[in-house]
Amino acid sequence: MEPPDFEAMNFTVEPAVAAYPLCEQWRDGSEGSVFHLANILLVLGFMGGSGLYGLLYLFTFLTLGFFCSVLWAWSDTCTMDSFLWSFALFGVCLGQVLYVAYMLRGASFEKELQELYNCMFKKLGVSLTHFGKIVACCDGDIHAIEKDHCFAIEGKTPIDKLSVLLSGRIRVTVNGEFLHYIYPFQFLDSPEWDSLRPSEEGVFQVTLRADNPCRFVAWRRKKLYLLFAKHRYIAKIFGLVVRNDIAEKLYSLNEQAFDRAGHHYDLRLPSYCHIPGTELEKTDVLLQVPIQSGRSV
Template sequence: MTEEEGLHDRGATIVHILPGENISWVEGPFNFTTYLGIGSLGWCDTWRAPQHLMFQLANACFFVSYIMPSTRTGTVLMRAALVLGFLIFSAWAWVIVCAPDMFVWNLCYTCINIFQLVFILYQMRPVKFDPELEEVYHTLFRPFKVSRIQFKKLICNEMAQIISLHAGEAYALQNITRTDRLGLLLSGKLNVLSDNHFLHPILACEFLDSPEFESRANMDDKFKVTIVAATSCRYLYWQRTSLEYLFVKETYLATVMSTLIARDITTKLYAMNNKIVTEKGFHLDIRLPCITSTLSSGDRKSPSVKALKKHTAMLAGVAPNSPDSVTNSREKLVKEDAPTPAVPNGTVVEIQAPKDVNKTGIGSSNEIEFWLETSSKYHSCEVVDN
């Protein structure tokens, strides 16, 4: 072996990473090898041709699914696009790539999205009601975003019944019928009476016994009013126990029903303000400042002022929500004839107002108080429908 060959055998190899092609050369006793820099960093030297058209279609479906809005319709379209995309991927894996593992995984994803799509479509199915119930849904529940599925739970046969009344038949009798129910009038008209005195009517899409339902204290409470059908009527009828059981499961529906009942009670109470009229037929609104200022003064304790004070508190919601203040609010506005001119308990009054009140609606507290104390005509009157 020559000395030069020995040097070559003992020579070291130096590797350079340069941005050029692979080059090897020998310089003196050392071997130099240069490798491609991009390949050394893990990048591809060469690129394959684009995948099959089925692969491209599947990814296009995924792209479409991910840009769908988050609405109910957008969710349906997203699931449909995912089903189509995974189905194409499954076919691509089975026919083109021949990869059983990819085929199985994509087939599982396809089945999952099919089940999700069917469930969403089931929830979106059109739920139809009778024309009367459809009117109730659109008038009362749809403004509160109650779905048709939730409303169907409220009016299903297990929860409610639809009952008919002929003219003259009673829904409830004073001091006889128990307050263990809740009724909603679908069609017709009913009248509310207390000791044969007319209080107010009940029209379609109004609750029949919302005050009694809201303020019921025990199982033995009775109606303090009589509710009689003025025309042929149909109403929706719930048992209290059934509603309470449903409200435990459907909390949003319970909130909506509580709101509707409270609004119905308020409407009934404020409607009775129309029964306060003067001798000449003028309506006396107890919410007027001249009346309110007189009622708010605590110097005078006349029976008439006390009566209007109690009536004002009842209408304005100042009185506590108790059976005495809510359940009896309707009949407190009417009382049987009595020898004394002053009638307590917020009785409907028909009195002649002073000129200042009738014309301008304003007056001093002394004038209003003197007018209330000296007036002696107190009796009920029916509300005249315009």
Template sequence: MERNSSLWTNLIDEHPVCITWKQEAEGAIYHLASILFVVGFMGGSGFFGLLYVFSLLGLGFLCSAIWAWVDVCAADIYSWNFVLFVICFMQFVHIAYQVRSITFSREFQLLYSSLFQPLGTSLPVFRTIALSSEVVTLEKEHCYAMQGKTSIDKLSLLVSGRIRVTVDGEFLHYIFPFQFLDSPEWDSLRPTEEGIFQVTLTAETDCRYVSWRRKKLYLLFAQHRYISRLFSVLIGSDIADKLYALNDRVYTGKTYHYDIRLPNFYQMSSPKIRKSPLTEHFRNSRQGCDK
């Protein structure tokens, strides 16, 4: 304790106190450096936020080095500020190279700008997602999946074109760009389970979609928890959109509108109304899920 107190005394108490202060202000370069420091530390996160921070901090340290060389004439102050300027410059070049090296094909660029970027997904994370996938072309009137035949072994996201979803030859709904092709099937199975499509997906136009193999995607989820949560949000939102799209298509007789949120109320309020095939299929699918 005595040794620590003596050190504090030597540093603070016995240090000469400033008796007179300089009347004139420092030069403009010094104040410019201070402004750059203040603005630089207001930078955000992510790659572009780091570019912003290191560029302004580097300029601030450069101005401080010039001020120390010209006005103060202090070699130690100049040396430290110049070294910090070099470090910031090297960091800026390194980050700029990383950003420039991340390039995608047109499909992935559209996918990132339309779906992933609004959710705050960074380019390195999206690159990890993109490297685990492949872009596939589906010609007009070709089937992506056939009811009762195609196994569920991948997850796909439509980039361009339009897909028609049918069950027993009856139309259910469309799948438009930036919607998943098989999100309900994906969500209905556990990682260790296998299943078969209960609907048929047919391309109405020439389509292109991004596809992830099921096992490879689960491995990616295990390695990156953020990507797992991201896909969970995207798939959940996509399933909700499909349910409401199906709800808009399902009508019963006498202008009753079948609401997917109130199946029991519908059955009690109109027990004698003949159910359409779409209504019956949807009711059976709900009962299967409840089991």
């Protein structure tokens, strides 16, 4: 049996038609460059941080990235869906940029209040928005004290506010005896504030006198408690900074407490806190050993 003559049969195989056109090569025109630029801007945008400035950075780059995507999709009539989505996202990000810029403009403060934010609240992660509520509670007013004028007089001045010194120096005395100084960005009346409940009233047990011209910001007691009731986060922040300020004042007093032998009294020792003054003088020698152990705590 002879083999079939395939050449005579003249079979032709037609190539199968692809269901979708194949991309043979990337375009060399500007469309490809715009596409790459769009994705680079999107990557940079998603590297933004938190806070208002971080949001401004993020949405600015996202706006630019989606705008480049709009230009790329517009150049090809077959990418209408991509164009519409990119345009919608571009509009959303642009709106966010305008909103954050407005928030930043509204969160601008005077120089002294900005320094107060940087020194006391920024390191705790308090946003400018929350700080704006704190400033609004005191109406943004900054008060002044002339040299040798008193902020409070022991036994007379009522405790009706919470104040922070912005500039100058305040001398604290009790019965004419010097206790310590109050420096900028420290509370003027943190012990008095913490010693009373919201419904209680009291007067200062110390005298606060200005050593030089001073400026301070003050929050009225009742108004500040209303702010705490609305914003628990702000209440926790104030509780933290007030107690930290009290601790610093206690340790400044500790540096000035000496016995007859020249040793420091440690305010953390029960022997110092609970022994009456007459008995304390009699036990100077006995206190030397526990004081040394207490200083190593």
